[in-house]
Amino acid sequence: MILVFGRSGQVATELQRILPDAVFLSREEVDLSDPQACASAIAVHAPDAVINAAAYTAVDKAESDEEAAFRVNAAAPGAIAQAAAERGVPFVHISTDYVFSGDGETPFSPGDDTAPLGAYGRTKLEGEKRVAGAGGAYAILRTSWVFSAHGGNFVKTMLRLSESRDSLNVVADQIGGPTSARAIALACYVISGQLRAHPEKSGIYHFSGGPDTSWADFARTIFDLAGKSVRVEDIPTSAYPTPASRPLNSRLDCSSLANFGLARPDWRADLLDVLKELGAQS
DSSP: OEEEEOSSSHHHHHHHHHOTTSEEEOTTTSOTTOHHHHHHHHHHHOOSEEEEOOOOOOTTGGGTOHHHHHIIIIIHHHHHHHHHHHHTOOEEEEEEGGGSOOOSSSOBOTTSOOOOSSHHHHHHHHHHHHHHTTOSOEEEEEEOSEEOSSSSOHHHHHHHHHTTOSEEEEEOSOEEOOEEHHHHHHHHHHHHHHHHHOGGGOEEEEOOOBSOEEHHHHHHHHHHHHTOOOEEEEEOGGGSOOSSOOOSEEOBOOGGGGGGTOOOOBHHHHHHHHHHHHHHHO
């Protein structure tokens, strides 16, 4: 049995579709701001593997509430990893491109130096360190620009705005890989299974959709595939200030995924599937 922390988030929702027999823990059942409760849940359920699909993802809010972000993104994963290690079960933890500075144009490799720009990235990085230091079999899956047919995400925001706007200003100097929540969920499932048999594969991995693109070009593709007549005007990040700094370079080198027989998913194909699902929902 696989135990999943999270139930309503984008990745957790997709995991429910592919793992109907897994146990999913909602915020009401286990509060991730209580690390001890997270560790106790593993003792109660005695799983064969653990996936953490829950996180504090309010990037801007974290700037003024870093303590809360730290409990969820660092203390809780550390406690989960420790409990999993004590039971000898693998732990798959989802992290983020925000652990990097975003400098340059070269894709970041898993072993590259980290230098988060804000509170969200700092707390996620500390979570990585605690997971890796727990001593058990683990995989940290850094990903970026998550989208799906549910929850809040860029695709749904663009479609909503297209209903009332014929032109949108979208940031064009941030480059990264849009990644579907379903692709992340499938990767987590595959990796958790392989870690049970091959704990030596433990480590940090990158998983993002390809090809790399800008937010502006991502928006253009969304409108094109959805049949929306919306003009996208390129703007620099400086023209759209936010409390938390965003990395300009979110490119991730995903070549080490070959250790699990995985490859970068094509986000354009995944976007088509999401648009079809949203069409069916409407």
